[in-house]
Amino acid sequence: MKKIGLIYKNRENQGVITYLENALYHIFEGYIEIKSYFISELLPNEQIEADAYLMVYEDMIYQLKNHISNFYKLILLGRSIRKEFLHAMLEIPKDTEVLVVNDSYETTIQTTYTLYELGISHLNLIPYDKESAARGKYKGIEYAITPNEESLVPKTVKKIVNIGYREISFDTLLKLMRKLDLENDVVNRNLIRHLHTIVEPNTDYHDNYYNSYLKGKLLNRVVDNSLAVIVMLNENLEVVYFNEKANALFETNVNAPFEYIDAKLIRGEDLKNYPLVLADENYIFEKTTIKLMDETIGYLLNLQSEKILHDIEINLKNYNAKKGLIAKHTFQDIIFKSDSMAECIDVAKQVAKTDYTILIRGESGTGKELMAQSIHNYSNRSNAPFVAVNCAAIPETLLESELFGYEGGSFTGAQKNGKLGFFEKAHTGTLFLDEIGDISANLQTRLLRAIQEKQIMRIGSEKVIDVDIRIIAATNSKLEEAVQKGKFRADLFYRLNVIPVFLKSISQRKDDILPLLKFFLGKAYSNVTEREKKLLVEYQWPGNIRQLQSASLYYKTLGKFPEYLYEIKSRTAADSFEPAGSAREKNSGDQRTPVDVNSVCQKVLTEIYKATQVYHGIGRSAMIGNLNMQGIKISDGKLRTILSDLESQGFISIKRGRCGAQITEKGIQYIKQV
Numbered sequence: 001m002k003k004i005g006l007i008y009k010n011r012e013n014q015g016v017i018t019y020l021e022n023a024l025y026h027i028f029e030g031y032i033e034i035k036s037y038f039i040s041e042l043l044p045n046e047q048i049e050a051d052a053y054l055m056v057y058e059d060m061i062y063q064l065k066n067h068i069s070n071f072y073k074l075i076l077l078g079r080s081i082r083k084e085f086l087h088a089m090l091e092i093p094k095d096t097e098v099l100v101v102n103d104s105y106e107t108t109i110q111t112t113y114t115l116y117e118l119g120i121s122h123l124n125l126i127p128y129d130k131e132s133a134a135r136g137k138y139k140g141i142e143y144a145i146t147p148n149e150e151s152l153v154p155k156t157v158k159k160i161v162n163i164g165y166r167e168i169s170f171d172t173l174l175k176l177m178r179k180l181d182l183e184n185d186v187v188n189r190n191l192i193r194h195l196h197t198i199v200e201p202n203t204d205y206h207d208n209y210y211n212s213y214l215k216g217k218l219l220n221r222v223v224d225n226s227l228a229v230i231v232m233l234n235e236n237l238e239v240v241y242f243n244e245k246a247n248a249l250f251e252t253n254v255n256a257p258f259e260y261i262d263a264k265l266i267r268g269e270d271l272k273n274y275p276l277v278l279a280d281e282n283y284i285f286e287k288t289t290i291k292l293m294d295e296t297i298g299y300l301l302n303l304q305s306e307k308i309l310h311d312i313e314i315n316l317k318n319y320n321a322k323k324g325l326i327a328k329h330t331f332q333d334i335i336f337k338s339d340s341m342a343e344c345i346d347v348a349k350q351v352a353k354t355d356y357t358i359l360i361r362g363e364s365g366t367g368k369e370l371m372a373q374s375i376h377n378y379s380n381r382s383n384a385p386f387v388a389v390n391c392a393a394i395p396e397t398l399l400e401s402e403l404f405g406y407e408g409g410s411f412t413g414a415q416k417n418g419k420l421g422f423f424e425k426a427h428t429g430t431l432f433l434d435e436i437g438d439i440s441a442n443l444q445t446r447l448l449r450a451i452q453e454k455q456i457m458r459i460g461s462e463k464v465i466d467v468d469i470r471i472i473a474a475t476n477s478k479l480e481e482a483v484q485k486g487k488f489r490a491d492l493f494y495r496l497n498v499i500p501v502f503l504k505s506i507s508q509r510k511d512d513i514l515p516l517l518k519f520f521l522g523k524a525y526s527n528v529t530e531r532e533k534k535l536l537v538e539y540q541w542p543g544n545i546r547q548l549q550s551a552s553l554y555y556k557t558l559g560k561f562p563e564y565l566y567e568i569k570s571r572t573a574a575d576s577f578e579p580a581g582s583a584r585e586k587n588s589g590d591q592r593t594p595v596d597v598n599s600v601c602q603k604v605l606t607e608i609y610k611a612t613q614v615y616h617g618i619g620r621s622a623m624i625g626n627l628n629m630q631g632i633k634i635s636d637g638k639l640r641t642i643l644s645d646l647e648s649q650g651f652i653s654i655k656r657g658r659c660g661a662q663i664t665e666k667g668i669q670y671i672k673q674v
């Protein structure tokens with residue numbers, strides 16, 4: 001309990017004494033006891049013992065000299081009035097002569113001063129004194145303002161504004177609170193309530209108090225809600241501030257020397273991600289030295305529990321998984337036996353840990369996306385989102401807004417509140433741009449800027465948004481050729497091609513075929529005959545691993561592989577076409593066997609038909625490979641001509657991107673007739 005010594009000149013005005021005591025008890029509820037002292041009654045050298053002294057008048061200081069020992073504890077009682085009385089005074093017409101009446105001339109002068117100080121400047125305030133009243137000086141004055149001393153107002157005054165006992169000013173209470181060391185929530189709350197009821201001259205000062213109190217509360221809340229243990233030490237390693245988590249761990253208290261972490265560690269170099277074991281738990285420790293100019297004034301310690309960090313990681317993963325922003329696969333999911341794949345994975349693991357842009361090259365279905373996901377999950381961004389975009393699958397008009405997002409209402413059909421683009425969704429994580437070779441010139445330019453600047457602008461907005469992402473791009477097209485032909489920006493190509501990872505087609509890493517088959521078939525693999533295995537290994541697999549996966553599914557369902565697998569071999573065996581690389585071809589010096597265009601056309605159509613059955617279409621390079629397997633050598637140019645013929649006759653349709661050529665209903669009818 002803190003003691004307040006309330007010092008008056010005498011006990012004449014009992015009303016004021018009671019009023020002030022009540023007001024103080026109200027603000028400092030339960031924390032104080034008050035004793036009133038009257039100078040007129042003090043014995044010479046009688047000592048007043050209190051934690052704070054509140055004197056009612058300034059001039060009392062001379063008389064107090066012999067009665068108090070510590071002037072630091074002395075506060076002058078400042079006065080204020082309640083807001084509701086201000087309005088009554090403001091209603092008195094401008095320039096009116098108004099008597100100010102209080103219980104003594106001294107308090108009257110004080111009240112007059114307070115009124116002026118509070119902004120009552122539109123009135124001509126006249127301090128009342130008995131002698132002038134006796135001389136009839138106040139005749140004709142109609143108004144009087146008094147703090148609860150109506151009985152003293154001359155009878156001639158018609159209108160009295162009673163402003164009640166004057167309140168204790170806000171700064172008096174603030175000083176008291178600090179001197180008594182009672183800055184707790186209850187007192188602060190009462191003080192703020194009080195502040196709202198009174199008129200105060202220096203409102204900036206009070207707003208400052210109010211705002212800094214709010215700010216302090218906010219900071220406390222943030223620091224206490226933080227998952228980290230936070231401790232602030234002064235230069236002597238005494239605790240200045242700590243949050244609840246620190247209290248739980250160290251049971252610390254302010255001003256106790258901090259003994260839990262080696263002083264050398266605290267005084268040494270700043271630390272980040274420093275492993276520390278405290279109370280049998282692993283922490284990641286961070287220490288920052290706080291300097292004022294060049295001088296060390298303190299240390300900020302921050303400890304993150306590894307267990308909590310781990311839980312957060314899991315939550316984050318679950319969140320991203322729910323939003324579909326997660327990479328499912330890791331390097332462990334890549335099935336391989338070939339050396340080339342082992343090398344590839346080696347390179348990928350090394351670059352995964354960096355933030356370099358990676359370009360994964362390889363035919364369709366060779367596992368580019370699988371590789372991209374594995375890289376992401378092996379990288380330091382593994383807990384952040386993985387956003388995959390198939391640039392060929394999204395119509396060009398939409399792709400731009402999907403990538404960069406847009407502001408609300410920026411174009412017809414746009415969502416009202418705008419939309420996050422893939423770049424923003426991938427923030428802190430990885431953006432996988434599949435089929436990058438298929439993007440338009442306009443998008444190439446925007447993409448280049450985004451990659452270079454690490455900043456984007458939404459469509460319809462001028463605001464620049466920082467994005468922290470790692471880009472992995474993939475393509476099955478020959479980007480170098482596209483660059484030469486001016487179809488792909490060279491600068492973008494070099495930006496993307498920082499670290500190239502090449503995935504060979506499955507026909508170039510035949511060692512992987514049977515392990516993959518085993519993986520896809522599971523138990524059913526034991527039913528596959530040696531002959532079938534041989535056929536599988538020899539087949540060219542234009543759709544690569546995806547096609548092998550489909551063939552496995554076919555086998556699991558129907559107990560045999562798709563017809564195309566057996567057909568090809570029997571035709572080769574029957575020698576209906578001259579095999580590729582035959583003696584005749586080698587001897588002729590001509591790399592291309594002259595072919596019957598009509599029969600080649602049919603073969604091409606058949607290839608497209610077969611591919612459409614197992615896969616969504618077939619690209620030219622895969623088709624050349626397949627035809628080659630059947631002994632038909634054909635150049636890319638020739639194939640293009642045939643394809644465009646077939647398309648113009650309505651037998652096939654040619655799509656951009658991975659789908660390549662697809663057979664139409666008319667084409668299927670034709671094949672069936674033949």
Ligand SMILES: Nc1ncnc2c1ncn2[C@@H]1O[C@H](COP(=O)(O)OP(=O)(O)OP(=O)(O)O)[C@@H](O)[C@H]1O
Pocket residue numbers: 333334335336362363364365366367368369370371434476516545546549658
């Ligand atoms: N080495 C592998 N081990 C296991 N599964 C694989 C392997 N490579 C590819 N796959 C599987 O084959 C399918 C095709 O792979 P993926 O989609 O990664 O290929 P892609 O090169 O990205 O194809 P596209 O170019 O058509 O997008 C996927 O289901 C993938 O999981």
